[in-house]
Amino acid sequence: MRATLAGALGLDVALLQSGMGGVAGAELACAVSDAGAAGCVGGYKLAGDALSAVLGRLTAGTERPVGVNLIPEVVGPEELDRQVAQVLDETPERVHLSFFGMPEDAVLDRVVAAGRGLVVQVGSVEDGTHAAGRGAVVVAQGTEAGGHLLGTARRDDLVAALRDRLPDACLVASGGIGSPEEAGRALAAGADGVLLGTAFVVAHESRAHSRFKAAVTAADEADTVITDVYEIGWPGRRHRVLATAVTADPGQPKNFIGRTVVEGKPYLVPRFSSAVPTEATSGRIEEMAMYCGRSCGDISEQLSAADVVAAFARVLPGAETVKNQTRMESNVSR
Template structure:
């Protein structure tokens, strides 16, 4: 349990729990609510431009005095990434956690550190974990194949965590993938993790921007409700992803492309083609069930849409406010 306060201290929060950055779902309301509950809330940037990135940081900061994270995805942001990062650093009014999906470019970690911020890097292999730690990451998150969303590897989280720890990486390591219950968090802590990173658990937060039909489908999910597929590659090619099963994932052949919905992104109304990586949000209208409804294997244990503070409490076994991180280990 010694790693628990160390990890939380490195991240600047009370509890060793991180809400994943989920494009379209993890907006300022969710990030601020999770931060207020004592965990690390994260606002997702995905493909947004610099001005929108700055606005997301400012809006999150207006709703919490706590540390929060900002998620960037180098392989998706592409040439927009430097402008996104610059805008985030300029807009920051406190220490932030820059949460990077996949290995960051060589300039990112030094730039974040020079500005006084912490860097968390998500990886899917032990080799990438070692490289990220050597390149200066402050915290790692190892993503198992149980995770919802896009995958960085193909290993179960427990196996990957064990290998990374056996290699003696020099920074705290979070476990990610299929985590919905306090006993799962406790098991990963006993195995040596410094905490957990959770996504699907927070898709069903009342403050999340996920479409209500998407949330309801997760609540209704059964034992075998998710699958790993490559059917939602438009906008994010080359990464397999875990989603709720649907007519799109189960068809013998990829269904012919056509627009299945409309959504709004940074004020623009856009059509959503079948096979798009876009997630159904509160702004989406149309065929929600034909879209990419990302969800991890832990969806089978989700029973309701709840406030983020209640989700934090359920995952840690502690009241969401007023508890010190030193009590997490004994509570779990």
């Protein structure tokens, strides 16, 4: 029988919010989970006390299933082991782990053995097949996606190829989904649900800098480019961003163009840094890495996370549950 996101992660709405380093903190993740979908914090390079602080806010902020996103290739295997151990130790079972790209099998097995939900975002049929075989919900990322790109296939081609290979797997489509209609196309290609990044960058609860949010709502697809210039901190992987003076002229000097703060610790931001501008960042925001999917063409207003989930819930599996719940709640309050 085909797996569902309700079964795998306990969701009412078959929608995952991407864990986005710097942008997706506990406030966004908890708001998304409280709305019936899966919120997720970006773990990125957080470690030790800084990671503990985020995990504490995450588990105190919602009673619902929620996730923590980690990026194996950014931290390397030893640091990833430490991050995974900390998440498993410091959070309850309803907290799932989500990975950007494939970690080693031992990591996948450890998460499953701990009884946790496991989500892996992939860019190829090979990786998707491998992750599904280890018990993961597979997120198929197409090149329409904002942020770093795992493969070279278009979203619905990858979803269809994976569905062909994995008729029973729980498959989530990612990349370029900014409207319920686009989500419908991904479901028609064979997905069981969708993952959204850019649509949540502009949510009220997101930590993205206000000028980054405004640039996303003003942009359309043609304002995004695939580049590899924002490589300081995460080298060697192409990413889709809003076109900037830096993507137009990568020959500029690598001097500092701003300052930021991560969990209370100050950092200087060099031009070409992979770090996104957050509400704690100052300086030349418009030159920084504003990751953005082709989905921006359909995203024109800043909404609450709950309103984003509600807009998509009407086309996604599980929508009936939410509608019934809302009906029951309004009956009770009458």
